[in-house]
Amino acid sequence: MSAVAAKPTAGAAVDMTAMIIGLIILLIVIAATYFYLGSGLAFMALIGVIIGGVLIGFGVHFVPVGGAPAAMGQAPGIATGVAMLAAGAGLAGLFGGAWAAEQGVVVATITGAVGGGLMMAITCMFVNFIYVYGMGIPSASGKVAKDPITGDTQAEFKSQGTEGHGLPFVSYVGGVIGGLFGGAGGTLIYIMLLEVYQEELPRMMTALPSQVLPIAVALAGMFAIGIFLVNAVLAAYNITGTIEGPHDPKFKRFPRAIVASAVASAVCGIVAIMIVAL
């Protein structure tokens, strides 16, 4: 195989043995937390972190990531890498959700989702502005003959020798859905960890709750960013770089990413919780 033809080989195949080992690691982490810390706040926080991580890993699959080919108008999607896009959407959501942290888990998570979705909607709109009015290329998907939502045909707009270009409507919708999932997941991780730290840090540092609030916020924020980036990059590895959106055949690989995100979030989450519990 020549160097040019060498593509990442993460095919669509599912390695069942590895999936089962992954689920066993997940169960061991959950059981260890339950055994050492009981079914209290810390255990609920771990479950929240795992759910948040899975939401992030799943959400990344919706985001139309084009990479360098998209920047040259040779593939559809937003012209940057998964890590950058997911970090942008997720962190925008996280900051949005953090403002609503006092109003409870549900309100904060929804606020985070709206923040992430809004960020992706604005990004996708301006990406299309630049594609259409700046680069002069129409939006056309290379993976499907008709747009699954609008029913518009794609082939006559697609330039020869490209995999499509621009940002078709279904990719735009996918981007917003991905932002919603990413923002909700990031905020959920932050809120769950913040609750644990607000409860445990005053005892651990022998200080008043109001005094340790900056520490609790900073710790929860840093762990949320860390877990977010780990999940986003693992999901990026799963789709090996570029994806058009929910209509792309690569989207069907998401079950692997859900197991991977759950295992990674559980391992990172237990460390984040143990910092106050041990």
Place this chain on the structure above:
Amino acid sequence: MSVKVEKIEGGTPHTTIMVAGLIASVVLIYLTYLNVLTDTQYFSFFGGLATVAALVWGSHAIKNLCSYGIGTGVPSAGMIAFGSGVIAMLFATKYGILAPVVAVILAALIGVILGYVANNILNMRIPVMIQSLVEMAIIGALVLMGYAAMMTGSFEFSSLTTGSVSFLGLSLPSYQASFLGGALIATAFMLGAIAIQHPFNACLGPNWTQDRMLMLAAECGFLSMITAAVMSMPLIPLSAALVSLFVAIVGWYYTYSKYIELSRRDAAAWLDSKPIPDVEGH
């Protein structure tokens, strides 16, 4: 089976760089403990030097991984390095003097699991995947611990969370004026994450040479160290921060001029244009 799309030929082998980077950064972080022994803060700059050692190793570890064409871009490797590293580093600070060792062990453990997840569950099948993610997590943890040691003079949880503010001549303890409470760690995170991924991203291609990339990594490390030295001014005495700043600027100037020299050596041709050209005849 993945195929290497970039060559790794000549130069120092990766194992040598890995061992040297690991030992150098752990020893340099421990040298900041001289602060406690001598009851000053003047040895904080060793933390910054530890980050440079770890970043040089890190850029070569990224080269080792990304030469297989992972398809997600080089910056994602820097992001996962610090995402997993920050978790290990923050937990390890609880263990006092053992913190750097605990950080290395815990980061390796997290890295093994993430590597297994990426390589087997996600079916990447890249031969160096697990080893690389272990290295990445250790590097992320050590760089953040280096910045923590440099900005606060210590790598223990209590010093990272408690600072002091002077009010009417009195020195009062404050949780807000600290490495964690003031969220300086977020800036340290990005200073490191950008410095680790930039050298290979900038130097990759058929014209890649090892010494040029490693020199750029050291240059990025010192550049981040300048910023970290400025950020350390509220947390450690000004004279100690100025020592760090001086070391960082000298290191940056040396590595920058060396890097320009190496770039000229590797370039096919170069024209010494000036930033503002002399305009004649107007």
